[in-house]
Amino acid sequence: MSEYSVLIGGRAGEGINTAGLSIARLFSRLGYRTCMYFDYPSLIRGGHNFAIVRASDMRIGAHRTPVDVLLAFDQNSIEHHRQRIRDTTTVVYDASTVVRGQGYGLPLDAILKEENAPPITGNSAMLGALAQVAGIDRDLLEAVLRESVPAKHLEANLRVAGRGYDAVENVFTVEPLDAPTFPVLTGNEAAGLGLVHGGLESYVAYPMTPSSNLLHFLAEHAEDFSIKVLHPENEISVILMALGLAYAGEKAAVGTSGGGFCLMTEGLSFAGMAELPVTIVMGQRPGPSTGMPTYTAQSDLHFVLNAGQGEFPRLVAAPGDLEEAYTWSSTALMLSWKYQVPSIILTDKTLAEGASSFDIETVVPHPDQEPVLWDGAGEYRRYAPREGGVSPLAFPGREGAVVRVNSYAHDEAGFTTEAAADVKLLQEKRLAKGESLKAELATYPTVKAYGPRNSGATIVCWGSEKWACIEAAEKFGARVVQPLVLAPFPVRHWKEAMIGAGKIICVENNATGELARLLRQQGFDPGRSVLKYDGRPFAVDELEARLLEVLA
């Protein structure tokens, strides 16, 4: 395995995220698979931001603690990361601010002054230095800058990059691979692309980390995708606007995080009762309450499984990487419409704001699904009973139909009722859709397994911990099983995947073992939990050490 890790760190506002993405693109252009973890506090200027880019000739999806190159804009970027520096680590630092640095000091203030370039171009100096240290062709660096830097700033950035390149020495050489260049996307971007692929016509959201960038991405490309992107006054309005769009026949999705999802729950329950389709991208972050806005957690599983008063079916899928975020966002939207149920794509900050190589060629598309539409015969009844519970849809504006949706218990036509027989019939009809959805999902890859059966140990995980688990499991020859759909729970697929599981370890980014609890509820043994709840995802080596404790 040929791999490299690069950390770039500095204060917020210095463009660390963008610089990290450029580093990832640099390695991508050399044929490497990349992933980036971006760590930043909830502030606009100052503090300490850093990005770790890992590149490998193998499929990866998580970072490791040690780094090969550390690019430090300030002293903090060295002091905070002492544990990442090995004998072989090359440190490049801004000599204008770092007083105690070992490695290559770049006189950034002087370079910027001499080149008459704005402070933000300091990133290009670091990229130039990285290219020299890592033996990356200067032309390639310039090509990446040309793609990422706006035209009016390009010349200054190229000059500064050249100064960085010339100021350091070559230490090692990243050999180009005979492999394609994969696009580098964030989880939010993959989810947004998936939604549009699935038929999205409108996206509605109120800004909230880690889902704001999904709003930004779709808003920036609203014209490219020919979609409406709306940002109303709060999350209550967000979900109601989406339900209004759905009622009038337009496919809509919303995005939020835990706090915003709290506000959406009355709308979610309404969607369940009125049978209005909506897809919710729910990016988790640590709670309770405001918690740590810019960090990560998997602590809202039971919240999304149970949110909303009353009993109604829902689809909850937790993608573990870009390809799954893309396919399941698309599928969630389509299945929402086919079964007239809310669907939730459960991500977290690690996946949503992390970036990695996206290989669309390996995406196995799920089947296309169409909503059931009214054929125009007879009197239209919005909640007409039908095999499987799904009533044909008509939308207002349709001649010959009076389309009634209702948050109250209602009869087949949609009129409010409290009659025992009607209420019972319609409750059973709604729940029947859940069963139909469950049956449909039997043909989907709702549970994935990696590694051989009967290996003696199985690591169970969900969502963004997937790739850290797969890589760590290899060290122990263990199998990994990942449920992608969490509601309706794929009981049969789970049983099949867990045959010969051996010792079970359940890895999660939360404090109480939420997947473990769900597995117990379903009558399965979740084994021993390995948990991390400090707002950061597992590094692969960190997880290996934790697994060693329970597998030894």
Next chain:
Amino acid sequence: MSPEQPAGKPAGGLISPAQNTWCPGCGNFAIEHMMKSAIAELSEEEGIPLHNFVLLGGIGCHGKLVDYLNVNSFYGIHGRSIPAATGMRLANPDLKIICHVGDGDIYAEGLDHLIFAAKRNSDITVIVHDNRVYGLTTGQYTPTSPFGFRGRSTPGGITEHPINPLEVMLAAGATHIARGYTKKVRHLKDLFKEAILHRGFSFVDVLQICATYFNLTGYYDAHAYELAEGEVETGRFESAQEKIREWDYDQEAPIALGTFYSVEKPIYEEKFQALTAGKPDRRALVRKMIEGRR
């Protein structure tokens, strides 16, 4: 119009088979029947197909109205009709979208949505059934109940003054503001028609009798009057504001009925319409975007 003439065009087909459960004497009947007539007349006079009308209801006695008319309906949740209405208008510009809301419903639970719909000039109509008391939850004060109102949650009388919803709407940027009264049904019907035809956000506060918990019939009959032609310059903010402030829903004063303000402004939903026109192959656009990121 002489008293023996019907208030509106008969439209029996617009009454649904749902059983009516309002109290005898409830002001909601007047609103229901005047909305029915307004829809029937607009359909005939303006050629708006009946299937293009959508009625939204919140939660409260008012909401039942949407069950009682044979029109597309969205019987939503407490205080949240307005964002759903905007969503519908975004999806289909041909729809005539009318939100029936209550004073507790929209001035308390959903005030944010009301203000923002006015601010963005969403092309919807909001009819407030303002009986100034919670009826369905059996008699508590609302944001428009007068100072000292004794309700079941405030038996000692409230110590806060009501909001003047028309003034709130004017400040928020509403482009059409009117007030009606359930005992003046023909006038009410005309206000409804005018509001529905207004391009942009239209708002009608209807002083509605609650026969059971807060019957102000005598008070309104004594104080309400219809605005005469030219009594308020409806295109001028200051003129509208002055007339709107004549009665503050609290102190004894003449109560003007009619249209206070009506201006044209760009409609929120229209700038989004062009975006989704033409139904492009979005999958090809997705593929192109991914390829472009290599």
